[in-house]
Amino acid sequence: MIKVRNLHKYYGDHHLFKGISLDVKKGEVVVLIGPSGSGKSSLLRCINGLETFQGGEIEVDGIALHSISRPKPSSSDMEAIRQVRLKVGMVFQQFNLFPHMTVIENIIEAPVKVLGVSRDKAMEDAISFLSRINMANKADAHPENLSGGQQQRVAIARALAMKPEAMLFDEPTASLDPEMVGEVLSVIKDMVNEGMTTIISTHEMGFAREAADRVVVFADGDIIETSAPEDIFTSPKNDRTKSFLSRILR
């Protein structure tokens, strides 16, 4: 479903990714862990075309993004990026809801404008999803009047309303108060249980253990270990994985 091959990424002179590869199968849940600055966000941002890369290839459901060494992407590059974005939804650490729109408008805007879904159908779907996450009563609220946990759940609803083939999460609970982490993770878990292909960068090791099919450990722009969660947490092979886990699990 998502194939990353021999990816090279530079930020100016800083050579972050020196040829990393990752294959995510349909329905698979991959959790990215690793210290701050190790490249988790950068990988997610390369996959959805928010960042360019300078070598290798990324393929999402058959659509290839190529490395871009020229300063401006060409129109066929732009079209590939647009196609990929229709296939993968993204949720950020900062929820990034549109502050001038209500919850329901945030959710239905793109399905109506981009996919051509009728307004009524989009409303119906949005309300039914909001009911499932116990937020139907907030449909007409503005984001500023919601808690962080509620905003993040709406951000997930907004991404899922585009019926993506896969979802990317970049530390979706990192800016939440601890008591709200659970409600957001439970929405993600439900989504994962329905078979959504997912890549998620997180520091929530409990979630990784429970929900991941595979855990990928990053350090300094490199993938240093990839294993099933039970192996990573009980018998990590790499010394840097060990020291990272011992720091984060305390």
Next chain:
Amino acid sequence: MTTTILETVWQPLRLSIQVSLISTILVALTGTVLGYMLSRKDFFAKDVIDAIITLPMVLPPTVTGYYLILILGRHGLLGKIIYNWTGWAVAFTWQAAAVASFVVSFPLMAKTARAAVDSVNSELEKASLLLGKGEIETVLKVTLPLAWRGLLAGIVLSFARGIGEFGATLMLAGNIPGKTATMPIAIYSATQSGEYSLANYLVIILTILSLSVIYATIRLSKRD
């Protein structure tokens, strides 16, 4: 034939409003586009373009007007082409007053629009693009609605600047009563010819007009 004082006041007032409205509409559109480009895009000679459009803010309006004559006068660079084509020259028409207004208020609008767009969190634009929306749709649905307060302030400022425009207008449009004599120019004429009661009326109206516009901006920028 006697003209009442009402008519002598009304002519320049109507002309000023007509000229400023048209120039403000054009400035609002083009200034917003350039403000967006300056804020979000990297393009060739960006700083040079920024500097050139800022120039009318610091040059004496007579100098700006002189340049406009060189460009748009009947023998000017562009004016000549227009004249040969259509037999019409913009200089000394009310449109010339609109052009002068446009040129002096454009930098105000572009700079205010740039600041307004700068203040919009660009991550929200990325979120919109990631939902599959195009750049233009993102600008219309996300950037501009979130920047509206600053844009409106720019539009009001541009209108006020247009109403008050004197030097460049006099140079390019001249002082033709009923045709190019806007409020500031009519005030100058009235004072020169000792018609102080006319000058008084015009000054009071212009002051009230400008004051209301500025007051409206202050109120708008305060409201939540």
